[in-house]
Amino acid sequence: MSTAAILGGGVIGGGWAARFLLMGWDVVVYDPAPDAKTKLDEVMKNAKRSLPALSEHALPTMGTLAWADDIASAVKEASWIQESVPERLNIKHDVLKVVQENCSKDAIIGSSTSGFKPSELQEHSVNPSQIIVAHPFNPVYLLPLAELVGNAETIKKAQIVLQGLGMHGLHVRKEIDAHIADRFLEAVWREGLWLIKDGIATTQEIDDAIRFGFGLRWAQMGLFETYRIAGGEAGMAHFIEQFGPALEWPWTKLMDVPELTDDLINKIATQSDEQSGMHSIRELERIRDDNLVGMMRALKARGWGAGKLLNEHDQKTQPEFKAQNDELINSINRAIPIDWTDYNGHMNESRYGQVFSDAADSVLRMIGVDQAYIDSGSSYFTVDIHIKFMEETLAHENIKVYSQVLLGEGKKLRLFHQMMSEDNRMLATGEQMLLHVDLNTRKSSVPEGEVLKQLNNLAQLHADLPHPGA
Amino acid sequence: MSTAAILGGGVIGGGWAARFLLMGWDVVVYDPAPDAKTKLDEVMKNAKRSLPALSEHALPTMGTLAWADDIASAVKEASWIQESVPERLNIKHDVLKVVQENCSKDAIIGSSTSGFKPSELQEHSVNPSQIIVAHPFNPVYLLPLAELVGNAETIKKAQIVLQGLGMHGLHVRKEIDAHIADRFLEAVWREGLWLIKDGIATTQEIDDAIRFGFGLRWAQMGLFETYRIAGGEAGMAHFIEQFGPALEWPWTKLMDVPELTDDLINKIATQSDEQSGMHSIRELERIRDDNLVGMMRALKARGWGAGKLLNEHDQKTQPEFKAQNDELINSINRAIPIDWTDYNGHMNESRYGQVFSDAADSVLRMIGVDQAYIDSGSSYFTVDIHIKFMEETLAHENIKVYSQVLLGEGKKLRLFHQMMSEDNRMLATGEQMLLHVDLNTRKSSVPEGEVLKQLNNLAQLHADLPHPGA
Numbered sequence: 001m002s003t004a005a006i007l008g009g010g011v012i013g014g015g016w017a018a019r020f021l022l023m024g025w026d027v028v029v030y031d032p033a034p035d036a037k038t039k040l041d042e043v044m045k046n047a048k049r050s051l052p053a054l055s056e057h058a059l060p061t062m063g064t065l066a067w068a069d070d071i072a073s074a075v076k077e078a079s080w081i082q083e084s085v086p087e088r089l090n091i092k093h094d095v096l097k098v099v100q101e102n103c104s105k106d107a108i109i110g111s112s113t114s115g116f117k118p119s120e121l122q123e124h125s126v127n128p129s130q131i132i133v134a135h136p137f138n139p140v141y142l143l144p145l146a147e148l149v150g151n152a153e154t155i156k157k158a159q160i161v162l163q164g165l166g167m168h169g170l171h172v173r174k175e176i177d178a179h180i181a182d183r184f185l186e187a188v189w190r191e192g193l194w195l196i197k198d199g200i201a202t203t204q205e206i207d208d209a210i211r212f213g214f215g216l217r218w219a220q221m222g223l224f225e226t227y228r229i230a231g232g233e234a235g236m237a238h239f240i241e242q243f244g245p246a247l248e249w250p251w252t253k254l255m256d257v258p259e260l261t262d263d264l265i266n267k268i269a270t271q272s273d274e275q276s277g278m279h280s281i282r283e284l285e286r287i288r289d290d291n292l293v294g295m296m297r298a299l300k301a302r303g304w305g306a307g308k309l310l311n312e313h314d315q316k317t318q319p320e321f322k323a324q325n326d327e328l329i330n331s332i333n334r335a336i337p338i339d340w341t342d343y344n345g346h347m348n349e350s351r352y353g354q355v356f357s358d359a360a361d362s363v364l365r366m367i368g369v370d371q372a373y374i375d376s377g378s379s380y381f382t383v384d385i386h387i388k389f390m391e392e393t394l395a396h397e398n399i400k401v402y403s404q405v406l407l408g409e410g411k412k413l414r415l416f417h418q419m420m421s422e423d424n425r426m427l428a429t430g431e432q433m434l435l436h437v438d439l440n441t442r443k444s445s446v447p448e449g450e451v452l453k454q455l456n457n458l459a460q461l462h463a464d465l466p467h468p469g470a
Numbered sequence: 471m472s473t474a475a476i477l478g479g480g481v482i483g484g485g486w487a488a489r490f491l492l493m494g495w496d497v498v499v500y501d502p503a504p505d506a507k508t509k510l511d512e513v514m515k516n517a518k519r520s521l522p523a524l525s526e527h528a529l530p531t532m533g534t535l536a537w538a539d540d541i542a543s544a545v546k547e548a549s550w551i552q553e554s555v556p557e558r559l560n561i562k563h564d565v566l567k568v569v570q571e572n573c574s575k576d577a578i579i580g581s582s583t584s585g586f587k588p589s590e591l592q593e594h595s596v597n598p599s600q601i602i603v604a605h606p607f608n609p610v611y612l613l614p615l616a617e618l619v620g621n622a623e624t625i626k627k628a629q630i631v632l633q634g635l636g637m638h639g640l641h642v643r644k645e646i647d648a649h650i651a652d653r654f655l656e657a658v659w660r661e662g663l664w665l666i667k668d669g670i671a672t673t674q675e676i677d678d679a680i681r682f683g684f685g686l687r688w689a690q691m692g693l694f695e696t697y698r699i700a701g702g703e704a705g706m707a708h709f710i711e712q713f714g715p716a717l718e719w720p721w722t723k724l725m726d727v728p729e730l731t732d733d734l735i736n737k738i739a740t741q742s743d744e745q746s747g748m749h750s751i752r753e754l755e756r757i758r759d760d761n762l763v764g765m766m767r768a769l770k771a772r773g774w775g776a777g778k779l780l781n782e783h784d785q786k787t788q789p790e791f792k793a794q795n796d797e798l799i800n801s802i803n804r805a806i807p808i809d810w811t812d813y814n815g816h817m818n819e820s821r822y823g824q825v826f827s828d829a830a831d832s833v834l835r836m837i838g839v840d841q842a843y844i845d846s847g848s849s850y851f852t853v854d855i856h857i858k859f860m861e862e863t864l865a866h867e868n869i870k871v872y873s874q875v876l877l878g879e880g881k882k883l884r885l886f887h888q889m890m891s892e893d894n895r896m897l898a899t900g901e902q903m904l905l906h907v908d909l910n911t912r913k914s915s916v917p918e919g920e921v922l923k924q925l926n927n928l929a930q931l932h933a934d935l936p937h938p939g940a
Contacts, residue, residue, distance in 0.1 A: 011700065011702065137682075137683040137684065137687075138699075138700055143682065143683055143686060143687070144682045144683075145678070145679065145682035145683035147679065168678065168682050170675060170678055170679055170682070171675075172670070172671065172675075173670070173671075174668075174669065174670050176668075176670050180665065180670065180671050180675065180676065180679040181679040181680070181683050181684060183661050183665070184658050184661055184662075184679075184680070184684070185684060187657040187658060187660075187661050188654050188657060188658065188693060189693065190657075191653050191654055191657050192654075192693050192694070195650065195653070198644075198646075199644065200642070200643070200644050200646050200650065201642065201643075201650050203692075203693075203694035203695075204694075205640060205641075205642075205650065206650060206692060206693060206694060207691065207692025207693060207694050207695050208615070208638065208640055208692065209615065209617065209640055209650040209651040209654075209692070210651070210654070210688050210692035210693060211688060211689060211690060211691060211692045211775045211776065212607075212613065212614045212615035212638050212640070212775070212776055212779070213607040213613055213614075213615035213651050214607065214651060214654070214655060214688075215685070215688030215689045215690075215692065216613060216689045216762055216765065216766065216776060217607075217613070217758070217762075218680050218681060218684075218685030218688060218689070219681060219685045219686045219688070219689035219761075219765060220681060220685075220758065220761035220762065220765065221677065221681060221754075221758060221761075222673075222676060222677025222678065222679070222680035222681045222685065223658060223659065223662050223673075223676060223677060223680060224662070224673035224674075224676060224677050224738070224741075224742055224745065225673075225677050225742075225745065225746050225754065226758075228742050228746050228751070228754065229608075229751060229754050229755055229758060230481065230608060231751075232481065232751055233751050235739065236738060236739040236742040236743075237735050237736065237738075237739040240735050240738060240739075241735070265707050265710050265711065266707065268694070268706060268707075268710060269705060269706040269707040269710075271694075272694055272695075272698050272706040273706075275694065275695065276695050276698055281698070281699060281701075281702055281703050284691075284695065284698065284699050285699055287772070287774060288687070288690065288691060288696075288699060290772050291689075291690035291691075291768070291769060291772050291774055291775070292686055292687070292690065294765075294768030294769065294771055294772055295686065295689060295690065295764075295765040295768045295769065296686065297768065298761070298764030298765045298767065298768040298809060299761060299764065299765065301764055301809050302757070302760050302761050302764055302808075302809075304757060304761050305681045305682070305761070306681065306682055306686060309682070338772075339768060339771050339772075342827075343841070343844060343849075344844070344849050344851065344909070348824065348827060349823060349827050349852045349855065350820050350821065350822075350823035350824030350825075350826075350827050351820065352820075352823070353819060353820035353822070353823035353824075353857075354818065354820030354823075356820075357812075357818060357819050357820050371813070374813060374814070379813075379814050381814065381859070381862070382819040382859055383858070383859050384856075384857070384858050384859065385819065385856075385857050385859075386854075386855075386856045386857075387823075387854070387855050387856075387857075388853070388854050389851070389852055389853050389854065389855075392851075392912065439814070442862065
């Protein structure tokens with residue numbers, strides 16, 4: 001079990017803590033603020049309802065959370081130390097000094113700073129290469145990006161740790177103020193302030209201009225891949241030559257910084273209240289998280305962008321099912337994602353079918369029907385399923401499925417699935433008939449030797465189990 | 471039937487044409503380019519495989535496409551004229567002059583210009599209020615945003631037309647170079663060029679910094695709502711005061727424009743090849759469109775952002791089902807969206823269940839079980855379904871479902887659904903048992919008087935139909 005030390009437990013530090021904990025790390029938090037525990041508890045609640053939904057199987061057993069009275073004891077056992085204290089260099093220097101006096105020489109010290117360069121953080125350090133920038137994005141427990149700046153060797157190690165947390169550590173190869181993403185955010189922020197100050201648009205209008213247009217594009221391809229498409233077959237160079245002159249036009253006021261007068265601040269706050277004031281911050285957080293989970297799951301189905309990262313993580317952490325004995329197969333362990341619920345507030349009936357379809361996939365992988373087998377031209381198709389719905393299941397609940405082979409003979413496979421709640425209430429059953437299919441002719445066929453052998457073997461093992469009945 | 475005239479049929483004009491056509495408008499295109507028909511054909515192919523998937527029911531019958539030999543004949547019958555000719559003001563003036571000499575006084579003339587203001591377009595015009603900016607975003611057939619600038623009365627009319635096309639016409643109330651969204655895009659583009667020129671990041675690294683972080687956020691909330699959350703309960707004004715000082719830091723090079731030397735252009739083009747060169751532009755377009763459809767459908771399930779627009783459009787265009795006679799109910803007409811397919815390349819088995827669940831919803835709406843009824847505390851839950859899978863169904867195919875009431879008595883409702891291909895092959899059947907439920911007690915109950923009456927009436931009408939058998 002690895003241990004992470006979280007120094008500063010606000011929205012960012014708390015997000016780190018939640019991600020480490022839910023991914024199975026032990027976490028020690030140091031935060032002297034009187035409301036630190038309440039704040040972390042709020043972030044944990046959000047994280048627990050959303051992060052598990054990004055995976056198609058259960059997350060590892062959650063780590064334990066401990067609170068430290070001082071930095072020294074917080075970092076002692078830690079292999080990752082994440083600093084998220086206020087953005088003032090002298091505070092960061094003081095914290096990092098105590099950290100390095102007490103932590104392991106092999107520990108990675110990541111700073112959540114959005115503005116400081118590693119060379120600035122490392123001033124006066126005895127072991128500077130240990131300190132890197134690891135700049136995450138809110139909500140840290142959902143968004144995969146962390147910008148990593150600093151020593152290349154340390155970053156290589158950090159990338160492996162982050163991958164284990166389901167994150168993408170982007171190596172920013174040259175240190176620069178604000179790294180990469182925040183440079184864009186600042187540019188957009190400045191422009192937004194001007195548009196509001198000049199009365200061109202309200203916060204709502206600006207947000208609509210983003211989320212109904214380029215925001216959707218950027219969630220899956222970035223700036224350059226999007227423009228590559230716009231350039232068409234003529235290519236990227238052609239696109240730039242066409243678009244280039246516009247850069248000289250007086251379209252932007254970004255060369256100038258609007259003064260943040262009370263008037264301007266008040267204007268923005270009022271517009272924001274009109275736009276979003278009907279929702280509490282807590283509600284907005286949950287709306288945002290549900291949206292992000294839904295979209296990231298959509299990208300997952302496409303195997304693209306953030307969804308590709310999620311698939312890779314799933315694949316690495318996928319549990320092995322072994323048919324070693326005559327027990328029912330625990331084919332599914334997972335949380336119910338928000339996008340599986342309907343207007344009745346419970347899991348839509350069709351998703352029971354999806355769970356049983358996934359359960360069948362688990363059984364199929366056990367007998368050697370994996371991606372390679374499918375790529376070689378064979379698969380199983382379901383020809384018939386009978387589902388009985390016994391109890392409702394709500395979003396964020398954990399479920400498990402136990403599967404039984406009722407028949408495994410030639411091209412036929414008959415499965416019986418029992419879907420259970422975490423406390424072992426029976427939620428639904430599914431009896432499913434599958435046929436082995438030649439994907440070229442799309443006709444049924446007998447599986448290849450090794451698959452057939454494993455199928456017969458599994459059917460044999462299950463033959464003595466009690467029949468589940470009708 | 472309304473007619474739209476499309477002047478200039480490139481990616482943008484073609485995207486407009488595709489959206490109008492698929493939403494049931496007749497379209498006349500004028501584009502003198504020799505490859506105009508090939509280009510439009512390519513956009514149409516993309517649009518046909520993606521736009522229908524955004525709706526939960528079939529789109530209207532497609533309009534007819536005609537090609538005009540000149541602008542005069544193109545615009546004669548049109549109630550909407552969309553100009554997407556090259557971004558040179560003298561060309562636009564020439565085109566608009568001929569348009570206004572030949573079109574109806576009531577027609578709306580929209581310009582796709584990303585840079586010119588309406589006052590510039592309207593110079594020398596005899597009927598200036600007719601000309602507005604209607605600036606869309608690529609791909610026009612999927613993204614809902616169009617920025618509208620110009621006469622407020624014309625824009626009100628335009629917004630209604632765009633709503634009918636499933637779009638959101640954002641009224642930009644003060645004219646300004648580049649409207650709203652492109653100001654942000656230009657700011658980000660400039661910053662991106664600097665990062666590449668200075669060797670800080672590659673196109674791939676920049677795109678990852680966007681799509682793994684803030685890009686995901688902006689697809690559902692924009693800049694200000696996102697920061698409102700970051701500000702927390704302390705409020706937006708507090709957030710700005712905190713974030714404000716960073717605006718004065720030297721984080722951005724945006725005050726300066728990088729020179730587009732051959733070296734820089736070549737650097738970007740090479741990096742872009744390394745990043746995306748393994749895909750053709752056509753492939754990238756389809757990857758992008760599938761991603762967008764998947765994410766927009768995810769937002770639809772959440773009723774938020776672009777998904778909220780889609781739901782509103784669905785609701786407005788939802789077909790009425792009437793139980794006037796003793797025929798089977800055509801409960802579903804729709805295309806199979808890409809996110810319903812699995813690794814076998816066909817519709818996942820669970821989505822058959824979803825189609826039948828949706829078919830049941832259609833039948834339920836017929837007997838008065840609508841959102842208001844559900845809000846009043848009652849609904850139907852499925853307790854049992856038996857699905858037989860007969861043929862595969864692939865993404866983008868059109869399907870229809872015919873539903874029959876086998877039993878409608880007290881709290882019980884038994885339905886039989888037949889899912890058919892466009893050419894009437896039987897794809898699957900589903901026999902489904904539903905119970906009426908009191909949503910407060912979550913226990914079965916008898917429906918209220920009017921629903922029960924309509925249920926019995928429908929059951930009566932279907933009693934004489936042949937029983938579909940086992």
